Amino acid sequence: MIKNLTRRKFLQRSAGAAVAMSAAKSVFLGDSRLEAAGYLEVPPSDRVRFGIIGIGMQGSDLLRNSIQLPGVECVAACDLYDGRHRLAKEIVGAGVSTTRRYQELLNNREIDCIVAAVPDHWHKKIVVATVLAGKDIYCEKPMSHSAVDGLEMVKAAKSSGRIVQIGSQGVSSVLYAKAKELLEKNVIGELMMVEVALGRNSPDGAWQYPLPRDLSPQTVDWDTWQGDVPKRPFDPKLFARWRCWKEYGTGVAGDLMVHLISGMLFMLGLNEPPRRALATGGILRWKDGRNMPDVHAALFDYGPHPVYVRLNLGTETHDGYRFLGSKGILEVSGHTINYLPQSGNDESPSYYAQSFPKELREEYVKEWHEEHDLAPGKETISEGFSYSSVSSGELKPHLWNFFQAVRTRQPVVEDVVFGHHAALACHMANESYFRRSAVVWDAAAEKIEA
Secondary structure: OHHHHHHHHHHHHHHHHHHHHHOOEEEEOOOHHHHHHOOOOOOHHHOEEEEEEOOOHHHHHHHHHHOOOOOEEEEEEEOOEOHHHHHHHHHHOOOOEEEOOHHHHHOOOOOOEEEEOOOHHHHHHHHHHHHHOOOEEEEOOOOOOOHHHHHHHHHHHHHHOOOEEEOOHHHHOHHHHHHHHHHHOOOOOOEEEEEEEEEOOOOOOOOOOOOOOOOOOOOEOHHHHHOOOOOOOOOHHHHHOHHHOOOOOOHHHHHHHHHHHHHHHHHHOOOOOOOEEEEEEEOOOOOOOOOOOOEEEEEEEEOOEEEEEEEEOOOOOOOEEEEEEOOEEEEEEOOEEEEEEOOOOOOOOOHHHHHOOHHHHHHHHHHHHHHHOOOOOOOOOOOOEEEEOOOOOOOHHHHHHHHHHHHHOOOOOOOHHHHHHHHHHHHHHHHHHHHOOOEEEEOOOOEEEO
């Protein structure tokens, strides 16, 4: 009898859930900041003039988006590959100054701030040099190449008083702002855990980028590009696909996980590193000489809440966040937020009663229905809802946040401390992967330890 009741209740719940989601409120979120910016007429005295260091895949996108913002002008562009000097002129115009030497941009008094999109192993040097030169900087994620680098960057930024914004653009999206508001209102009840996932399945998604045909020691300042790492002969694959090697990049953790961690911290209102990390993975699909994993899964402790992050370059998956709570699930993915409500209550008599003798079982079931069943037509249906907007990956809101901060000296949404904490999670995941053991962040000693 209990099995039949359970099945009937299950069918009723399934039908109710379908009705709830089909009738769920769906709201589109506009971005009033950029809508208002479109009507701005910025006087010459308020224009922000920037220089860009690094005009590769991400840097060229930052450059295109930046110069489309009102009152923002690119003065000069720097890259160690001459082909990107031509690219900068194609994007900005023939009049933009180009150079291989980033120090020229830091010494240029016409430049108010810097936008940097360079390999991870150059982040500390560029950020520290920029703030000590008295300029603000937007630096691509992850903020640092190591925990030690991050500490030096935080110290330099704080002592100089300059603005540093890190480039995990999702934290400036209206979609994440709405999710943050919903979580603050406890719409999901008590938070249980967070699940985060991202999966790709293509050579391009695994950083096997096409190589420009003119890459050579003549067109690239190879010695400077390598920086302080052990020197290797010129290799165009290292130059274009540097994320695959720990000497220059931070793997899927620094490229992808840092976006996910930054968004999660923002939506939960946190600004701290994880207390502990345990990671696993391997080079399972892209055996092309890389030394960073293409499959990487990590479990973090953020206070009492476990956070599970799954990264996979060998299988395309539904990407995004699932905030799991006692009253339901909040899903944040791509362009949308979906709330899937749960009552948290028993929907039918307990199956444990199957272990009762017949007389006691029937007595329990009868009492359960008397206490819990509602009259026909009085059943309650928890209504879900959804929000949609432009993708959280849009660059313009994040760049606008930075340039406005340069103008007004107001705080940015992803400052050097936030960027450091987000990067620490990635460094801990990498450290755990290579050590094959759990690691912790020792705040007193300011280092990752097993």
